[in-house]
Amino acid sequence: MFGFSLTKEQKMVKASFAEVVRDIVAPNAHDMDESRQIPADYLEKAWELGACVAAVPGEFGGDGMEYSPMLNAVVLEELAAGDMAFAVAAMLPSIFINPVLEMGTDKQKKQYLPGSCGEKYQASTAAVCEPRLDFDAMSLAATAVKKNGSYILNGQKCFVPKAASAPNILVAAQLDGKPQLFIVKAGNPGLVVGQREKNIGLYALDTYEITLKDCQIPAEDRLGQEEGCNYSRFIQKGRAAVAALAAGECRASFEQARDYAKKRVQFGEPIAYRQSVAFMIAEMAYEVDCIRLLAWKAASALEVGRDATRDAYLAKIYAGESAMKVCDYGVQVLGGHGYIRDYPQERRYRNSRGVATWEGLATV
Amino acid sequence: MAFLEPPPDLIKVREGMQNVAASMLRPISRKYDEEEHTYPKELDAFRGIQVMGRAKKKKDGEKKDKPKDPDKIGQNLGTVVTVEEMCWGDCGLMLSIPNAGLGNAAISAVATDEQLERFGKKWAAMAITEAESGSDAGSISTTADLDGDSWVLNGEKIFVTCADRCDCVVVWATVDKEAGKAGIKSFVVEKGTPGFTLDHLEHKLGIRASDTGTFVLNNCRIPKENILGSPEVKQTTEGFKGVMKTFDNTRPMVAAMAVGVARASLDFTREKLEQAGEKLDYSKSPNNCSARQKDYYMAEATLEAMRLLTWRAAWMADNGDFNNLEASMSKAKAGRGGTLITQKCAEILGPLGITTKELAEKWMRDSKILDIFEGTGQIQHLIIARNVLKLSRSQLQ
Numbered sequence: 001m002f003g004f005s006l007t008k009e010q011k012m013v014k015a016s017f018a019e020v021v022r023d024i025v026a027p028n029a030h031d032m033d034e035s036r037q038i039p040a041d042y043l044e045k046a047w048e049l050g051a052c053v054a055a056v057p058g059e060f061g062g063d064g065m066e067y068s069p070m071l072n073a074v075v076l077e078e079l080a081a082g083d084m085a086f087a088v089a090a091m092l093p094s095i096f097i098n099p100v101l102e103m104g105t106d107k108q109k110k111q112y113l114p115g116s117c118g119e120k121y122q123a124s125t126a127a128v129c130e131p132r133l134d135f136d137a138m139s140l141a142a143t144a145v146k147k148n149g150s151y152i153l154n155g156q157k158c159f160v161p162k163a164a165s166a167p168n169i170l171v172a173a174q175l176d177g178k179p180q181l182f183i184v185k186a187g188n189p190g191l192v193v194g195q196r197e198k199n200i201g202l203y204a205l206d207t208y209e210i211t212l213k214d215c216q217i218p219a220e221d222r223l224g225q226e227e228g229c230n231y232s233r234f235i236q237k238g239r240a241a242v243a244a245l246a247a248g249e250c251r252a253s254f255e256q257a258r259d260y261a262k263k264r265v266q267f268g269e270p271i272a273y274r275q276s277v278a279f280m281i282a283e284m285a286y287e288v289d290c291i292r293l294l295a296w297k298a299a300s301a302l303e304v305g306r307d308a309t310r311d312a313y314l315a316k317i318y319a320g321e322s323a324m325k326v327c328d329y330g331v332q333v334l335g336g337h338g339y340i341r342d343y344p345q346e347r348r349y350r351n352s353r354g355v356a357t358w359e360g361l362a363t364v
Numbered sequence: 365m366a367f368l369e370p371p372p373d374l375i376k377v378r379e380g381m382q383n384v385a386a387s388m389l390r391p392i393s394r395k396y397d398e399e400e401h402t403y404p405k406e407l408d409a410f411r412g413i414q415v416m417g418r419a420k421k422k423k424d425g426e427k428k429d430k431p432k433d434p435d436k437i438g439q440n441l442g443t444v445v446t447v448e449e450m451c452w453g454d455c456g457l458m459l460s461i462p463n464a465g466l467g468n469a470a471i472s473a474v475a476t477d478e479q480l481e482r483f484g485k486k487w488a489a490m491a492i493t494e495a496e497s498g499s500d501a502g503s504i505s506t507t508a509d510l511d512g513d514s515w516v517l518n519g520e521k522i523f524v525t526c527a528d529r530c531d532c533v534v535v536w537a538t539v540d541k542e543a544g545k546a547g548i549k550s551f552v553v554e555k556g557t558p559g560f561t562l563d564h565l566e567h568k569l570g571i572r573a574s575d576t577g578t579f580v581l582n583n584c585r586i587p588k589e590n591i592l593g594s595p596e597v598k599q600t601t602e603g604f605k606g607v608m609k610t611f612d613n614t615r616p617m618v619a620a621m622a623v624g625v626a627r628a629s630l631d632f633t634r635e636k637l638e639q640a641g642e643k644l645d646y647s648k649s650p651n652n653c654s655a656r657q658k659d660y661y662m663a664e665a666t667l668e669a670m671r672l673l674t675w676r677a678a679w680m681a682d683n684g685d686f687n688n689l690e691a692s693m694s695k696a697k698a699g700r701g702g703t704l705i706t707q708k709c710a711e712i713l714g715p716l717g718i719t720t721k722e723l724a725e726k727w728m729r730d731s732k733i734l735d736i737f738e739g740t741g742q743i744q745h746l747i748i749a750r751n752v753l754k755l756s757r758s759q760l761q
Binding site for chain 1: 365366367368369370372374434437460581645646647648649650651652659662664665666668669672673675676679680683685693696697746748749750752753754755760761
């Protein structure tokens with residue numbers, strides 16, 4: 001039913017993730033960022049909450065619950081409010097599980113889901129972004145050609161999360177002029193995983209450039225096999241997810257700016273008493289809500305199976321611009337301290353630039 | 365339930381009002397923009413339609429009735445959807461709909477049953493602002509002195525919407541300047557009362573179809589029973605706060621107005637983009653789009669955000685939730701957002717955005733007021749900031 005407040009169930013799920021964030025993620029976000037790693041047991045704690053496997057049928061190792069993009073959006077926001085890199089890593093398994101579940105053949109589901117839905121966290125991943133100025137998720141440079149019962153993939157991908165440890169990579173490539181998804185297994189001789197990337201943000205998350213050089217996969221590893229898959233839906237879900245992540249990170253930036261401004265005293269009063277500072281914080285407050293509501297609008301459309309191309313696109317482009325502005329203000333309110341890595345604001349600022357660009361990093 | 369797919373009832377209301385706006389308001393939009401102050405006789409068709417009703421009088425603190433039918437949207441949500449469509453049609457004309465003045469809202473909210481009898485069917489304007497009192501509504505100087513069986517009002521009110529066309533005016537006046545806000549009450553003054561003069565109508569940047577005027581009150585004598593609401597003069601700020609609270613309901617409506625006008629601009633711009641061969645596929649990376657397309661997409665995304673904040677505030681009111689923060693957020697975002705969208709559309713449209721052969725230039729002029737009246741965007745930001753920072757008026761000025 002239409003409405004703006006979370007159900008009891010949604011609140012419960014949100015609270016369980018908020019607890020992990022409070023106990024593990026937020027206190028360790030700085031160290032994870034500085035050390036460029038996420039301890040495995042942190043990811044296990046998030047994995048235990050079962051968000052990635054909730055909607056997978058029991059026969060494949062999941063909980064057989066109803067699939068809800070709205071609930072996933074709530075989870076993504078909650079995790080990102082703790083740390084965006086952690087959020088992407090914790091929910092990464094979904095980027096493979098979700099498309100296989102929704103668009104894979106029965107054979108593919110049987111083959112790939114159980115391995116992804118085990119007791120322990122293990123993330124397969126997706127490769128969509130390409131290292132070029134004019135990258136476009138809808139018009140890829142990577143190609144797939146059908147040849148003798150196989151597909152031959154060629155191209156370069158970047159920002160592939162956890163590629164070095166992923167058992168499978170869902171690669172987006174152009175087939176006969178249209179983007180499609182292909183499952184490439186780790187160890188495929190045509191797949192070269194490069195050195196770990198260094199990016200402006202998400203330091204704690206290991207991402208990689210990968211090269212596909214005449215990478216051959218059996219035809220049965222094209223997602224959806226002969227029928228292929230609804231690639232647009234995959235992208236729509238990804239875009240809604242990025243907006244949800246942005247809402248979480250911006251919320252954290254806003255909350256920190258708000259709390260700091262009340263405590264920081266200059267000229268005899270908290271800086272929160274000055275309109276120039278207070279108005280930045282007011283704007284941050286409603287921009288967080290704008291980003292969230294746009295993410296929810298797209299997620300709601302996806303929830304009822306409606307085409308969410310427009311909603312997801314608008315949510316992402318809005319989040320891309322607004323998140324940058326919110327996190328920029330987030331640094332500004334903290335003044336010089338906003339620039340120092342001891343404080344989280346600069347990390348959020350660095351992270352937020354990616355919102356406008358990322359595709360295939362997360363899904364609802 | 366957090367779920368934002370519009371329910372069928374909402375779509376029904378929207379489609380119905382879109383038809384009204386398209387067939388009744390759009391065709392006369394330019395006419396009354398040019399013939400400023402001419403009475404829009406076509407709007408008499410709306411007389412007799414009860415636009416502002418009153419539900420059972422609620423005690424303070426009592427939660428509003430939730431819609432009895434779960435498939436029907438609430439009154440506030442229905443209103444913002446309606447207002448968006450009507451302003452898509454014409455904002456100035458929407459403000460000129462008979463018997464739907466801001467005074468009517470006040471009367472519906474606080475009148476005694478006896479006053480509702482006397483004034484309920486009249487067209488009522490609202491007079492708050494004075495030359496020296498705009499955002500600081502609590503500083504108004506129009507006075508009301510009790511003299512036997514009458515109140516005697518003295519002062520001047522500016523920027524009164526429907527000043528010419530209304531039958532009566534709800535006038536804010538102070539019964540005790542020393543008491544500050546606690547002394548401010550509202551009074552119903554009927555047209556024709558001696559000492560009550562419409563001095564002049566304003567010539568404006570936009571919403572020219574809406575008659576905005578100045579009243580002079582010179583020893584204007586009205587019956588004692590015309591003090592709106594209870595005749596008791598309480599020594600508290602409750603009365604003032606009460607009227608300020610009605611703004612929690614009207615702010616989302618003003619936000620909805622901004623959404624409507626901005627959408628008119630966007631719809632027209634999209635039409636022209638498509639005619640020029642621009643393909644809007646909502647897929648291509650914005651970096652690879654033309655500047656026009658990118659600007660257009662961002663404006664459309666902003667419109668969606670504006671509308672969602674507005675719906676949220678209205679939905680909360682229907683749900684009986686205190687929505688002071690969310691109402692101000694919706695007006696802050698939509699007021700400024702709508703202004704920028706209409707500016708941007710007129711820019712994208714090039715010559716088509718400057719000529720009066722098209723309505724785009726008018727929408728740019730109309731939308732500006734929406735960030736100003738009923739609490740400027742700056743006041744909205746102040747309200748939001750105080751709320752999220754939990755600061756008092758004296759702490760954050």
